[in-house]
Each structure stands twice: as C-alpha cells, then as structure tokens.
Amino acid sequence: MLRYILQxxxxxxxxxxxxxxxxxxxxxxxxxxxxxxxxxTLSSSGSSxxxxxxxxxxxxxxxxxxxxxxxxRWIQSLLHGKLGLSLxxxxxxxxxxxxxxxLTLVLALSAFVFTWIVAIPLGIYSATHRNTLLDxxxxxxxxxxxxxxxxxLALILMWWAYSQFGLSITGLYxxxxxxAPWSFAKMIDLLKHIWVPMIVIGIxxxxxxxxxxxxxxxxxxxxxxxxxxxxRGLSExxxxxxxxxxxxxxxxxxxxxxxxPELFSGSLIxxxxxxxxNIGPLLLRSLINQDMYLAGGIxxxxxxxxxxxxxxxxxxxxxxxxxxxxxxx
Amino acid sequence: MDRVEPNLIQPEGxxxxxxxxxxxxxxxxxxxxxxxxxxxxxxxxxxxxxxSIASNWTLVWWRFRKNKLAVASTVxxxxxxxxxxxxxxxxxxxxxxxxxxxxxxPIQSIHWLxxxxxxPWVPGVAGKRDPVTLKMLWVTDESQRIYLRFFAPGFxxxxxxLIETDRHLVGAVDPEKAELVYLLGTDRLGxxxxxxxxxxxxxxxxIGMISVILSVVLGLVLGGISGYFGGWPDMIIQRLIELLxxxxxxxxxxxxxxxxxxxxxxxxxxxxxxIILALRGWTTLARxxxxxxxxxxxxxxxxxxxxxGCSQARIILVHMIPTFTSHIIAxxxxxxxxxxxxxxxxSFLGLGMRPPAISWGVMLQEAQxxxxxxxxxxxxxxxxxxxxxxxxxxxxxxxxxxxADPYSN
Numbered sequence: 149m150l151r152y153i154l155q156x157x158x159x160x161x162x163x164x165x166x167x168x169x170x171x172x173x174x175x176x177x178x179x180x181x182x183x184x185x186x187x188x189t190l191s192s193s194g195s196s197x198x199x200x201x202x203x204x205x206x207x208x209x210x211x212x213x214x215x216x217x218x219x220x221r222w223i224q225s226l227l228h229g230k231l232g233l234s235l236x237x238x239x240x241x242x243x244x245x246x247x248x249x250x251l252t253l254v255l256a257l258s259a260f261v262f263t264w265i266v267a268i269p270l271g272i273y274s275a276t277h278r279n280t281l282l283d284x285x286x287x288x289x290x291x292x293x294x295x296x297x298x299x300x301l302a303l304i305l306m307w308w309a310y311s312q313f314g315l316s317i318t319g320l321y322x323x324x325x326x327x328a329p330w331s332f333a334k335m336i337d338l339l340k341h342i343w344v345p346m347i348v349i350g351i352x353x354x355x356x357x358x359x360x361x362x363x364x365x366x367x368x369x370x371x372x373x374x375x376x377x378x379x380r381g382l383s384e385x386x387x388x389x390x391x392x393x394x395x396x397x398x399x400x401x402x403x404x405x406x407x408x409p410e411l412f413s414g415s416l417i418x419x420x421x422x423x424x425x426n427i428g429p430l431l432l433r434s435l436i437n438q439d440m441y442l443a444g445g446i447x448x449x450x451x452x453x454x455x456x457x458x459x460x461x462x463x464x465x466x467x468x469x470x471x472x473x474x475x476x477x
Numbered sequence: 478m479d480r481v482e483p484n485l486i487q488p489e490g491x492x493x494x495x496x497x498x499x500x501x502x503x504x505x506x507x508x509x510x511x512x513x514x515x516x517x518x519x520x521x522x523x524x525x526x527x528x529s530i531a532s533n534w535t536l537v538w539w540r541f542r543k544n545k546l547a548v549a550s551t552v553x554x555x556x557x558x559x560x561x562x563x564x565x566x567x568x569x570x571x572x573x574x575x576x577x578x579x580x581x582x583p584i585q586s587i588h589w590l591x592x593x594x595x596x597p598w599v600p601g602v603a604g605k606r607d608p609v610t611l612k613m614l615w616v617t618d619e620s621q622r623i624y625l626r627f628f629a630p631g632f633x634x635x636x637x638x639l640i641e642t643d644r645h646l647v648g649a650v651d652p653e654k655a656e657l658v659y660l661l662g663t664d665r666l667g668x669x670x671x672x673x674x675x676x677x678x679x680x681x682x683x684i685g686m687i688s689v690i691l692s693v694v695l696g697l698v699l700g701g702i703s704g705y706f707g708g709w710p711d712m713i714i715q716r717l718i719e720l721l722x723x724x725x726x727x728x729x730x731x732x733x734x735x736x737x738x739x740x741x742x743x744x745x746x747x748x749x750x751x752i753i754l755a756l757r758g759w760t761t762l763a764r765x766x767x768x769x770x771x772x773x774x775x776x777x778x779x780x781x782x783x784x785x786g787c788s789q790a791r792i793i794l795v796h797m798i799p800t801f802t803s804h805i806i807a808x809x810x811x812x813x814x815x816x817x818x819x820x821x822x823x824s825f826l827g828l829g830m831r832p833p834a835i836s837w838g839v840m841l842q843e844a845q846x847x848x849x850x851x852x853x854x855x856x857x858x859x860x861x862x863x864x865x866x867x868x869x870x871x872x873x874x875x876x877x878x879x880x881a882d883p884y885s886n
Contacts (some may be wrong), residue, residue, distance in 0.1 A: 166720060174729070295867040297818045299825060300860040303841075307850045307857065316847070364577035413725040417822050421845070431728060432826060435735040447732055450725040458723055 152466060156459055167451040168226070172219050174447070175440040181211055182235040182438045226448075230439035236434070241445045249449065251320065252426040255419075256411040258342060259350035263407070267354045268397065271361025275369060275396075276388055286358060293355030299417040306376065306422065308365045308396055317344045318423040327458055349415050353407055357400065364399055368392035400463045408457030413450050492698060499711055537803050540880035547876025548778045550869035557866060566645050568672035570660060572835055579667035581853045582615040582659045587625065597647075598622040599658055623658055624650040647852030662855040664843045667711040668690075673835050674859060679837040680868070684751055685817040689809045691755035697798075697805070703763065703772025706795060713769075718760045726757060734828040743834035747779060750829055754816045771799045803881035811874035814867040821863050838865050 163304055206212040210221050225232055231241035272363045309315040321334065366373075369392055370380045377387045416428030423429075427446050434442040528536070541547060560567055585599040601621025604613045629648025636642050649658050661670035703714040733753045737746055775781060782792045817837075823829030824838025825845075831837055840859040844850055851859065 163720070163723065167724070171723075171732070174732040174736060179738055214777065215822060228526050291868060291871065292864070295814070295864050295871060297822060297860075297863060297867075299822060300841075300863065303844060303850070303860065305852060310847050311851045316845070364573060409723075409725050413727040416727050416731070418825060420826060432731065432828075435828070447725075448729055450728040451723075454723055454725040456864070 149466060155465055156462060160455055160459075162398060164452065168448060169219070171444050171447045171451065172222060175386035175435075175444045176215060176218070178438055182440065183211055185438055186235075194301045231445035234439055234442045236437050236439040236442070238253065241442045244430065244442065247446060248427045248430060249423055251424065252412065252415065252428070255342065255345060255349065255415050255424065255426060256408070258352070259411050259415070259447075260408065262346050262350040263354045263357055266350075268361055268399075268400075270354075271396075271427065272365060272388070272393060274358065274362040275365035276384075279365070286362075289336060290355040290359050293351050294359075294457060296352065298348055298352055298414060298419075299421045301351060302345070302418050302421045305344065305348065317341075320345070320424050327431070345415070345424055348422070349411060349418055352409065357403060357407075360403065361396060364396035365392055368395050373437045398469050401468050402409055402461060404459045404464060405461030408460065409454035412453040412457070498718060533803070537877075541876050544876040544879065547872050548775070550872035550876070553869045554873055557678060557869075560678045561676050561682045564675035566636065566644070567675040568669075569631060569645055569648055569660065570669040570672040571632050572668065572872060573678045573833065574668065576667040578613060579615075579663055580613065580665055581658075581661040582667070583617055583853070584660055584855050585617055585623075586664045587660070591622070591624075599625060599627040599660070601654075601657060603660075623654045625658070626650045630837045654790070661858055663854065664840075664853070664856060670840075670855065670858060671691070672807070674862060676863070677835045677837050677840050677859060678866075680747070680834060681817055681838070681863075682755070684747065684820045684830075684836070685813040688754035688758060688816045689812050691751060692758035692812060693805060693809050694761055695755060695759035697766055699759065700763030700766030701770060701793060702871065704767035705774065705789075705797075714767075718749040718763060721757050721760050724757070726819075727822070730754075730823060731828055734823050741831065746830060747834065750820060750823070754819060757811055758816065761812070762805070765804065765808060766801075769804070770797065773797050774801065805878070807874055807877035807881045810870060810877055813866045814825055814870040814874075817863065817870075818864060 163198075183202065187202065203212070210218055213221070222232065233239070234241050235243055237244060270286055274286045277283050306317055309317045320338055322337050322341075326405065369388075371392070373391060374387065377391065378384075382390075414427075415424070416425060416431065418424070419426050419428035420432055427449065431443060431446040431450075433439075434446065524762060531539070582602050585602065587597055587599055588593060589596055589597050599622075600617040601620045601623055602615050603618040603621075604615045606612070607614055625647050626649075627647060628644045629647050629650070630643045630652065631645040633643035634643065647658075647660075659669050659671070661674065663669055664673075699714050703711045733756075734750065737749050741749070779792060779796060782796050787796070820829055820836065821838035821841065824831075824836050825841045827842065830836040830839050837859045841856075841863075843857040844860070
C-alpha cells in the first residue's frame with residue numbers, strides 16, 4: 149500500500165512537467181502578446197510609448213527572448229515557488245492566485261460534501277423503494293439535473309430570485325464585507341452566501357451519483373445473501389445498511405477521481421456568471437488579455453488539483469477495497 | 478439463461494391467452510386446457526424461432542422499441558435533425574435582421590382557436606415610450622389578432638441549397654403584418670429569437686455531431702491499434718490517454734479556444750472547435766474499443782478467420798468491428814450532449830463561436846445581464862432548448878445502450 153502511494157506520488161512531478169510544457173505552449177500560442185495589445189489600447193486612447201520604453205518592458209517580462217528561453221525562465225521561477233509577475237495587474241501572480249485559491253477549494257469541497265450527503269441517502273431510498281412515486285420523481289430530477297448545464301441553472305436561479313424577490317444572489321459576500329479583512333463576521337457572511345453556488349455546482353454530480361448509487365444497490369439487493377439475511381431475521385434496515393450499501397458505496401469512491409477535478413474546474417463558468425471571486429474568472433480575464441504568466445500559473449494549478457483529485461480517489465479505492473489493494477501489491 | 482425471456486418479443490396481435498385466468502373468463506371448459514397448453518408450447522417455439530433467425534439489429538430494435546421514453550426522445554431528436562437540415566424553412570425572419578426599435582418584444586404565444594374555430598392567431602404588439610428613459614416598451618395586445626397560416630410566403634432561400642423557395646412553416650396570413658410576428662420575442666437588437674434559434678440549432682447540433690464523429694474515428698483507430706496489436710503502440714497510446722484524461726477539461730478548453738486567432742472566419746472557428754472537442758473526446762471510446770479488441774482477439778471466430786486466410790484488415794473490419802457497432806453508436810450518442818454543453822459554455826463565455834455565427838451559447842450571451850433578464854426572461858429560451866436537446870440525447874443513448882446487447886438479460 150505504502151509502495152503504491154509512493155509510486156503515485158513520484159508520478160506527480162513527471163506529470164506536472166509534461167503539463168507545464170503543454171500549458172506554456174497554450175498560453176504562448178495566440179498571436180501577439182500582452183504588450184502588443186497593451187500598446188494597441190494605449191495608441192487608441194491617444195497616448196503612446198516610445199521605443200525605449202517598449203524595449204524596457206519587453207526585457208522586464210522577458211518577451212524579447214526566444215520561446216524556449218522564456219519557458220526555461222518560467223520553469224526556473226516556478227521551481228523557486230514563484231509564478232512570475234502579472235502583466236496586467238503589475239502584481240506577483242502568487243499573490244493574486246493565493247487570494248482566490250482558498251475560495252476555489254472551499255467552494256468545490258462544499259459542493260462535494262453536499263453531493264455525497266444528498267446523493268447517497270437518495271440513491272438508497274430510490275433503490276429500496278423502487279417504482280414508488282418518490283423513486284420516479286428522483287429519476288426525473290436526476291435526468292434533468294444531468295441535462296442542465298450548471299451555468300444555465302445559475303442563470304435561472306439568479307433570474308428567479310431577482311424577479312420574484314428582487315434579490316441578487318451573485319457574489320459570495322455582502323457589500324460591506326467585500327473588501328474587509330477576514331473576521332468571524334465575514335465567515336458567517338460567506339456561509340450565508342455560499343450555499344446557492346454550492347448547490348448549483350453540485351447538482352449535476354448529485355444527479356449522476358444518485359443514479360450510480362441506485363443502480364449499484366439494485367444489483368446488490370438481488371443477491372442471495374439478502375435472502376439468507378432475511379431468513380435469519382435481520383431487520384430490513386439493518387440488512388440493507390450493513391451489507392449491500394457498503395458494497396454499493398465502494399465503486400462510488402472511484403467517481404471521486406473524475407468528480408473532484410470536475411468540481412474544481414467546473415466552478416469556473418458558474419463563478420463567472422455568479423461573480424464569485426475564485427480563480428475561474430481570473431483565468432478567463434487573463435486568457436482574454438493575454439496575461440500569459442498569470443494564465444499559465446492558474447492552468448497549472450488546475451492541473452495540479454486534477455492530479456490530486458485522481459490520487460485521492462485511487463488511494464481511497466485501494467484502502468476501501470481489499471481486492472484492488474491485493475492486485476496492486 | 479436456458480430459455481429466451483418470453484416477454485422479450487410478444488408477436489403483436491397474438492390472440493393466445495397467456496394464463497389460465499384469462500382462459501377461464503372465455504372458455505371455462507377444462508378439457509380444452511390440454512390443447513391450449515399445446516398451442517402455447519407451439520407459440521413459444523415460434524417465438525424462439527423468430528428470435529433465433531432475427532438479425533442482431535432487429536433484436537436491438539425490438540429491445541429499443543420497448544423503451545417508450547427513448548422512442549419518444551427519438552421523435553424529438555428527428556425533429557431537431559430536421560431543423561438542422563432546413564432551418565430556413567422553420568425560421569420566419571432572416572436571423573441577422575436587426576431593428577433596434579423592435580428590441581425586447583415579448584413572446585407572442587400562438588392561440589389555436591378563434592371563436593371556437595381552429596384558426597391560429599397571435600396577439601399583436603403595441604409599443605410605448607417610457608417617459609423617463611425614452612426606451613420603447615412593448616406589450617402584447619390581445620385585441621389585435623394577427624392570423625397565421627402554414628407554408629406562408631416570406632424571405633426567399635434555397636431549400637437544402639438546391640430548391641429556390643420562399644415558403645416557411647408558419648407566417649401571417651396578411652403579408653402586411655408578417656413583420657409583426659415574433660413567436661419567441663426579440664432580443665436587445667430586435668432580432669427574432671425564433672428564427673435565430675433555428676439557425677443556432679443547426680450550428681450547435683452539428684458541432685456536437687461532427688466532434689463526436691471525429692472522436693469515433695480517432696477512438697476506433699487508436700483504440701483498435703492499441704487493443705489489436707498490443708506491445709509498444711499500446712503502451713504509448715494508453716499513456717497518452719491517461720495524460721489527456723488527467724487534464725482539467727474546462728480550463729484547457731478555454732485556453733485552447735482563447736488561442737484561436739480573433740481574425741478567423743466563423744467557418745474556421747467552427748472546425749477548430751470541433752477538433753478541440755474531439756481531442757479529448759476520443760479517449761473514452763478508445764478505451765472501450767481497446768477492451769473489446771482485447772477480449773475478441775481470443776474468440777474462436779477470429780481464430781477461424783485467421784485460419785481461413787483472411788487479411789488482418791478484413792478480420793478487423795468485417796468480423797470484429799460489427800460485433801460492437803451498436804455499443805459504439807450508444808457511446809457516441811451519449812457523447813454528443815457533452816460536446817453540445819461544452820460548446821454552449823465556451824460560446825457563452827465569449828470564447829467559442831463568436832457573432833455573427835449563431836449558436837445556442839452565442840444566443841445565451843444576451844442573457845448574461847440579470848437586469849436585462851428580468852425585463853426579457855424569454856432570452857433564457859435557448860438554454861431550455863439546450864436542456865431539452867441534452868435530455869433527449871441522453872435518453873436515446875441510454876435506451877440504445879440497454880438495447881445494444883440483445884442477448885443480455
């Protein structure tokens with residue numbers, strides 16, 4: 149088990165290296181760079197930079213170097229734990245990202261917890277009360293939940309809250325807390341706001357997980373050990389919770405592998421629509437403005453989060469299921 | 478599994494009573510019992526006969542047919558496909574026609590009955606200027622009735638690019654009033670939503686389908702190589718799949734589409750997006766194809782084909798692939814909605830299709846502002862169409878997947 153985890157951990161730097169090449173190629177790909185668009189905006193507003201200034205800026209950001217040197221310089225600063233300077237904000241990228249990374253994680257993890265808390269009981273209920281009204285209702289809701297893109301759900305909810313109650317459910321804080329430093333009151337305020345985006349981000353996953361849970365459990369409920377358990381006089385609740393539910397939850401651990409990364413990056417579009425200050429909108433802005441080091445940094449962080457998500461799920465699966473554990477060692 | 482599930486296929490119009498209870502209501506005479514069971518026995522063998530000579534595709538169809546939800550979804554899907562083929566016919570306006578004065582006209586819902594007779598009409602609209610903001614505000618006016626007819630004349634176009642015509646599905650009876658029928662309202666620039674929606678359906682659906690076709694081709698080729706030949710190509714392809722699958726999809730897609738030059742024409746962007754979507758889409762399918770090839774390679778019929786001297790290409794194309802075509806179709810049907818949602822999201826963020834191209838995502842860009850939305854909620858309709866399309870694709874895909882393996886229980 150330990151060896152398996154170590155192996156997986158050793159793979160992380162390799163993957164990150166490959167991703168860093170890919171990411172750099174991506175942010176480097178658009179024609180022109182931040183400076184050219186910056187100069188264009190300046191000249192359209194009447195002012196301009198003289199040649200010397202442009203050259204100085206180019207040198208400062210290393211934009212005058214060939215691509216591979218630029219990459220090496222970027223990697224070098226990455227290895228020193230720095231993500232470079234944002235061209236647009238004129239601030240270190242690490243600061244910009246650090247401000248918002250916490251919220252990304254909190255949002256994704258709370259959506260994750262929401263999903264599991266809702267999906268598992270719902271799946272169990274659906275499977276044990278098959279073909280009842282509530283089961284049908286769950287199935288219908290699941291299909292709609294899977295079919296609704298989460299930004300669409302956000303739009304509908306925002307429109308509904310605004311037109312019915314005049315409420316704005318965008319943002320994560322009330323206005324007075326937006327710029328305030330962290331405090332207990334701000335935490336409470338965050339909790340008051342976070343549940344709407346949490347549900348919006350988590351709902352599709354909840355629908356899918358409920359379906360998987362229901363199908364897994366249905367397979368188990370037909371097994372002979374259920375009959376023998378009943379014959380021995382176990383109560384239905386005990387019988388279901390003790391054996392088939394545990395069997396049915398095991399494969400769900402493997403869904404974490406794709407679900408966690410999906411939550412991290414899936415919140416991106418919702419965050420843009422609902423004006424949540426996480427790294428999603430920052431990435432979008434930096435991509436549009438060709439703020440390449442900022443975009444590259446955020447993309448790498450998304451990659452890292454995706455790797456971690458898969459790792460957690462694999463380790464969890466090996467830990468939960470002895471059959472997989474044996475096979476691996 | 479010793480007997481074929483008898484209710485799998487009941488011949489339609491079969492008059493043979495299924496059990497004793499049905500029988501007793503009609504003929505309560507015991508001696509007939511014997512002949513009846515004899516007949517039933519015969520009918521079962523006939524059924525078995527029918528099943529045993531049915532082709533794989535017939536079995537899939539019989540099984541698919543039983544899933545009513547999937548069949549109903551197929552009908553909706555066929556209708557959407559028709560819109561994709563001839564959006565001009567369904568449209569009532571040129572989708573690019575703008576008139577800022579006609580902005581935010583509300584939905585004019587179709588009333589089918591007029592004084593008890595079937596005579597479809599829509600209410601007229603009346604505009605008045607807001608005295609403060611000087612904006613035009615439009616409301617529907619039930620007292621005016623604009624009568625509608627089918628196959629009404631309108632702007633001329635080429636049906637399927639071939640036949641010159643000016644007929645549209647619906648339109649005003651009175652050509653004078655044709656300019657006042659906005660079935661799904663208008664947007665910020667006074668463009669007719671209904672007409673734009675038909676053209677958006679064409680673009681969004683084709684993006685989904687083309688990228689899935691690309692994924693299928695890539696998945697078949699690479700998955701096939703991986704599973705059939707094994708060895709180092711398998712190693713490389715598997716690592717590549719793992720690498721691609723561990724990428725965070727949405728951010729990478731964003732970066733890829735952001736890298737497309739702004740100067741590209743809509744057609745170029747269209748194809749670039751289908752390729753971008755297919756770049757990762759093939760991995761799931763390749764895995765499945767590889768698994769199939771691995772297990773099929775050991776089957777007797779493949780060995781027999783080899784011994785009979787078939788070429789490798791023939792074994793793969795004629796003997797192996799047809800055994801899992803239905804699975805490929807099911808998997809790709811389920812992949813289309815994913816592509817559609819991704820394209821919609823990217824376009825919605827302004828990074829996918831860009832105006833003047835019209836897709837569902839491009840139309841939804843108009844719905845980004847919450848104040849506008851409160852004023853004109855019908856701007857959300859393209860989103861509902863997305864949900865409907867994804868829903869029917871999923872239902873059809875699920876039905877196909879369940880039907881794909883006709884010999885399973």
